[in-house]
Amino acid sequence: MILSKKQFPKTIETKRFIGSMPTLSDLSEYYSMFQNKQFIACYGVAFSKEKINELVVSNINHWKQNGFGMWTWRDKESHHFIGRVGLKSITVEEKNEVELAYALKPEYWGKSVAIEMSLMAIALAFNTLSLPSLICFTRAQNYQSLRVMQKLDFHYEKDFIYLGFLQKLHRLANFGLNTHIDHK
Numbered sequence: 001m002i003l004s005k006k007q008f009p010k011t012i013e014t015k016r017f018i019g020s021m022p023t024l025s026d027l028s029e030y031y032s033m034f035q036n037k038q039f040i041a042c043y044g045v046a047f048s049k050e051k052i053n054e055l056v057v058s059n060i061n062h063w064k065q066n067g068f069g070m071w072t073w074r075d076k077e078s079h080h081f082i083g084r085v086g087l088k089s090i091t092v093e094e095k096n097e098v099e100l101a102y103a104l105k106p107e108y109w110g111k112s113v114a115i116e117m118s119l120m121a122i123a124l125a126f127n128t129l130s131l132p133s134l135i136c137f138t139r140a141q142n143y144q145s146l147r148v149m150q151k152l153d154f155h156y157e158k159d160f161i162y163l164g165f166l167q168k169l170h171r172l173a174n175f176g177l178n179t180h181i182d183h184k
Helices: 023-032 037-043 047-064 113-127 142-152
Strands: 011-013 015-019 070-075 080-094 095-105 133-139 155-162 164-175
Touching: 015 113, 015 155, 023 037, 023 047, 023 080, 037 095, 047 113, 070 113, 070 155, 080 133, 080 142, 095 164, 113 133, 113 142, 133 142
Parallel strands: 095 133
Antiparallel strands: 011 015, 015 070, 070 080, 080 095, 133 164, 155 164
16 A cells, blocks of 8 residues: 555654654664563563564565554653554455554553554544554453553454464544544
């Protein structure tokens, strides 16, 4: 899905945060997040540095191939790394989808950070990409992520197995509403 009519922004801002395309210079911050014990306990899997490197490279390549993707997010004032939130193409049970995905450092959990960033991604998905819907999924035991989906108005669709884990898939339909983007 390469964009032709409207350009998807490579850098975006919310009231408190700034998101930009991932780069290899972000790797050490991704290592810190993905190898955090609290993050691993919630996410359900520990990634090696090699796997994290592959993930960041994959995110960079996704932008090149699709014209949209995940953003690396930082605090506007401190410029501290927060995590990644954005959109990615994915095949689920032989169906091509676009997923809203998010992964934040544990110190940002429970502070509406994922909600603020995700609302921006959702608005761009529907208003710029004109997607009919988005999916979002997580492990069945990741109650915090399930709560984020609920607050974003995603609705449960089904359980499925992804990477060997039971997942709860939720969907948000684009009903043709012009979703407002509050940049600041």
